[in-house]
Amino acid sequence: MTEASARFDRICATLRDRICLLDAPPGTRLSEEVLAAEFGTSRTPIRRVLARLEAEGLVAVRSGVGSIITDLDRAEFAQVYALRQELTQLVATLDPVTPTPAHVARAAEFETQGDALAAAPDARAFAVLNRDFHDFGLSLTGNAALREVAERLYLRTARIWLQAVARMDLGQECAIFADEIRQTHAALRAGDARAAALIRRSHISMSAARLAQVPAPAAG
Template sequence: MTSAPQRRRGDGRQRLLRIYETLRLRICLLDYPPGHRLREADLAAEFAASRTPIRRVLARLEDEGLLRSVHGVGTIVTDIDIAALAEVYELRVALAELYGRLAPVAPDGAGLDRFRAVLSGCDALVERPDARAFARLNMEFFALIATLTANAPLRQISERLYYQTTRIWLKTAARLAAYERLLAEEIAHFRREVADVLAALEAGDLANVGAIRRAHIAMSFARLRAQAERAAPGE
């Protein structure tokens, strides 16, 4: 038996994927807030790589609209105005309905348990609200939703649009005085969405999941728009 060649940091593509997901998470959790300037050299040092693979990852994040590289200045985390955000949300609303219509996949027992785990997570958040934990749980829920369709392009595109919008709520809410109350309210709304989806899944009514999600995404954006108005009136 020959020993496999030593690989210190994962075999290339997987390593790039790890860096990509790490940076995307930091952007979405506002560890890198909009306007933040990343330096390729710093990232290279952190991930024990050269600038080349880092640039490969940053290029992808730029193509996805999360970053913007400016020659001589730096790589800057993008900000989204409310108009552009509205466009993305309109699309997300329309796509949500496609889950359940395009190649729906009924979750098995373990899948349902994962949804129930998210619901438990909601209860924990109601007890002790925390913005970062909320954002993380929201992402986990989205990942579960993605398993409900076998249509790969739909999954990809939904994911892309989701990550373009998810960080905006955190950013908007952070600027408001009533931050604590808003967070609690938003967690309550989210819990209701999870409960509704879970009920539909337990009833085996996948088509309804699309309608439920559509309604919740639309209402979520309506609240976001109202909060943005309050945070920066007349902007």
């Protein structure tokens, strides 16, 4: 990887985190000039980064305004979550990877983190752990196209939970997530990547159902 490619990936990852963790909320304008100064680069690579984020659905370019962080409406949210469920199941059938000792060891680390989260619930820590666990789940398929599509859909929905959590039972959500991780670890110890994928699919489905019951915030 070239230095320019590494810098591009680093800036993309930083801005994705800001958007998905709501450090930069929907409606925020992303200034090419400000970002170029922050990352010590010209505006050209910043434009490439913003184009990538636009392709991922995180940013919209508005004429005369610039790049604005998007939001996800409830109708689109339901459709994206339904598709995520189906793609998660495909992890087990399209070029599945046989779980290795490294996979099992990583799952054990996640289980420890999940138990700690359940003991001390924190919305931001949940979001970060969920993102890392999602990436880990995609490592169980060798299908690069599937990983790319699943990642983009995940990014489209990542903010919904953080937006809704103030009106949910955070302790319960963290306990449910810890249980999902525990079940996944057990499936991988048994060498069953298909079971791990089906566990993830089930939890995505139940998570979507719980989120659908949370009323949308009142318009300001």
